[in-house]
Amino acid sequence: MTNTRTTDVAATVNQIKSLERVGVDIVRVSVPTMDAAEAFKQIKQQVNVPLVADIHFDYRIALQVAEYGVDCLRINPGNIGNESRIRSVVDCARDKNIPIRIGVNGGSLEKDLQEKYGEPTPEALLESAMRHVDILDRLNFDQFKVSVKASDVFLAVQSYRLLAARIDQPLHLGITEAAARAAGR
Template sequence: MQKFLNIARRKSKRIYVGKVPIGGGAPITVQSMLNTCTTDIESTIRQIRTLESLGVDIVRIAVPTLEAAEAFKIIKQQVTVPLIADIHFDYRIALKVAEYGADCLRINPGNIGNITRISSVVESAKDRNIPIRIGVNAGSLERDLQKKFAGPTLDALLASAMRHVDILDKLNFDQFKVSIKSTDVFLTIEAYRRLATEIDQPLHLGLTEAGGFRSGTVKSSIALGLLLMEGIGDTLRISLAADPMEEVKVAYDILRSLRIRSRGINFIACPTCSRQEFDVIKTVNVLEEKLQDVITPMDISIIGCVVNGPGEAMLSTIGVAGGRDTSAFYEDGVRQKQRFDNASLIDQLEIQIRKKAKLIEERNIIKTRVIE
């Protein structure tokens, strides 16, 4: 199994979204945002629970109207994962969702009205111990800053972030985190680098409107991966024009690849060539779908021939190396006597992986009890 790297994390203040710690050395959390209509309560709850099953730590939900705020009240009562209410322009909505138990408010203080309205929202958040996320986005930058800096430049993004931070500072409110996003990889990276030196609040990482599943994954991996390697970032969301479930999967893939945080199976598979003895691509795709519910961190290597197969298998929790008609099976780096029939390889692997996951979890429970 891979060991975690000891990346020097940027020091930041700790806040809590519900019971989930953000910043201050806490594990980097994974977020996603719902794409259901908030007033469609049944569909929204169903999507939240699906995201939970994939390991999401926090869910953001758009609340654009007072009607949506009433739906939020019902939704909040029926789920356990912390909910961030995403609000723009109307301070009354922020007050309502705070009353209804929002775990965090995603607002930009400057766009919800005058200082009296802003103060009322902040006071409500203080009274209920609700943090705020300031969300600066190149696509919705204030007009005066766009005019002053001739567009959504680095200086414009930083000026917007600090403008909102100053508002909360003057209201003596320090329970907040900040994001500063652009669709441009280099602008996003540099904006977070600069902001990280200006404030000690937790930073929410993201590349906004990153694109479709493939291109958005690539751009997000580059931008967020580089920042995380530099120790910048306390929580993240992968913003994809795709199913929100894919956002969670990609987020965990990034964290796992950087050896920062691991959940579920890490599949190691060859790109295939004419030497493959079974259909590697089909095997991996089917197993990824079948084993989404397995949360135990495991390395599973699926290699189609004996060139790299044994080497990869000896470094994995479970591995197979393709052979003619049957494939060699490895567990914890040791080749087992049994071989798997290639015709039923998927079913046999699923059985062994689930069996191994259960065994690992049972061992972990025993270790925990001994420590206690």
């Protein structure tokens, strides 16, 4: 994932080209605003590696970058919005043959799951993932992969094990630094 401001097109393109030179196969770019979506359009035109747009909060940004040739959409179930918003993203992705990554993150679980479990647990990450897997299944969309990331390696591994026992979709394996840490750990 790039660590530049996406609206700084030159810096982002330079970073992606540096990654291309060392053999990176795919790069994720944060697209937090519509201004960043416009920058994404310029970035996409200047690089060769496939780009994943990391979308948070505003589903309309996903629709916009889809128009600009994004290769994959990463959506965060904890903040992307209700099922009608997800349906809009799925319909667009289906029309343009764009895969989706459901990116569950221990640091940004849905509020009801935070209240139910008190902290990120394997069961909480699984429940979040399954809610969105079920939505995509209901929408007859199967071009997706799922991640259940946490900064705690053991939490992430157990979450992935639970998820692997429940679904046949590909898993995007990883650890994140974005997850909240429970007090005392």
